[in-house]
Amino acid sequence: MSLKKKVSMAVVRRLPRYYRYLADLLKLDITRISSKELSMRMGITASQIRQDLNCFGGFGQQGYGYNVEFLYNEIGNIMGLNNRYQTIIIGSGHMGKALANYENFEKRGFKLVGIFDINPEVVGGSIKDIQIYHIDTLEEYVKTERVDIAILSVPYEQTPLVADRVARLGIKGLWNFSPMDLKLPYGDIVIENVHLSDGLMVLGYNMNQKMLSSKKTGD
Amino acid sequence: MSLKKKVSMAVVRRLPRYYRYLADLLKLDITRISSKELSMRMGITASQIRQDLNCFGGFGQQGYGYNVEFLYNEIGNIMGLNNRYQTIIIGSGHMGKALANYENFEKRGFKLVGIFDINPEVVGGSIKDIQIYHIDTLEEYVKTERVDIAILSVPYEQTPLVADRVARLGIKGLWNFSPMDLKLPYGDIVIENVHLSDGLMVLGYNMNQKMLSSKKTGD
DNA sequence: TAGATTGTTAATCGATTAACAATC
């Protein structure tokens, strides 16, 4: 039941991917799947799938494979989705708005309970029935409502201060979209930094590589 | 000048991070930096930094370190940012809109030239002076304008068809925000899939782990 | 039972770190 060894981040970062593919299988009414079949769908080795899953327990059955629904739920639990983390968004700019409207979060068990902004013009309004509060009322709000995760999407200058306030309030997770890497020393909080444009630059690299090599062969 | 060996994706995915940290140094008017100093700022080893950079060439100087501006520009070139990739966004929903308004893209050398949507109510409008065209005019548009990258942010059902059209038009890069992993067989196009909620689930995992371990020690 | 497929150990491969000679 409990973990034998610390699971590597390489494995952990694959869990959401397994989860998505299992969701797709469920939608197709496929009830069982072997590591071999799943490996072909996902483009990774069957060995890796079995190795990965066995970090957390023996979810399969010899001669049968894995029950899709069972495995889906188990991986969901491993990622804590059954905690139904209560989530707030801080910063209702374009990105904050997009995130508030992203259905995938609810679907994955994250519950958006409030939005906070500094702009008086949007405070009092709402997005998808979620109230927008003034950022100054954050401390007060957290006194009465459970907040597990804060999604941060504020300008560069305000990022460290807002992050500090969030950490002080005992909020346990921070998903940071602001263009500044936040590091650990903010108390005990778990942080996940997002840099959207990093992916775009990797795309740029791969395109550039392809161009250079085709030039060499003489396109 | 040209690459000795194929550079591993592990290295490539660190390039944007170097690029960001160098941009920060530039803003601070720091002109030179040693791998040691940079390693402390970034939280990785100096050895890794030197190893990474030497995949692409000797950008430093013994006894001196690296010239920040020079290294910044070199890494930018490696990622092809000097190509000034012309970019379109397909799908102007909440996420498409947020992406259109994201200043970081322009800052990183990606030029947004058009937005496409299927909804007649938004077609003809614009976001940040960028025209919104009807998706049906995509083929016509590409005949007269150079398009290097398409950013896809359309509903699940439409994803494969739109991706197929994009690939057929000879567009070289696809940055896919639709909730469906796109795989290679679409011609010669380079694809980068984004799954925002994956990061949120990793955050969930880490929070869950922390909770479980603190329960064990008896919080 | 025979066939299939897991869980797990062992072998391989690749990535990171350490060390140091080269050189600015």
Next chain:
DNA sequence: TAGATTGTTAATCGATTAACAATC
């Protein structure tokens, strides 16, 4: 020149893949 710091080779570590006995 002496000191600093790179570029690069060698050593270590970790992650992936292969193999197979266990077992449904």
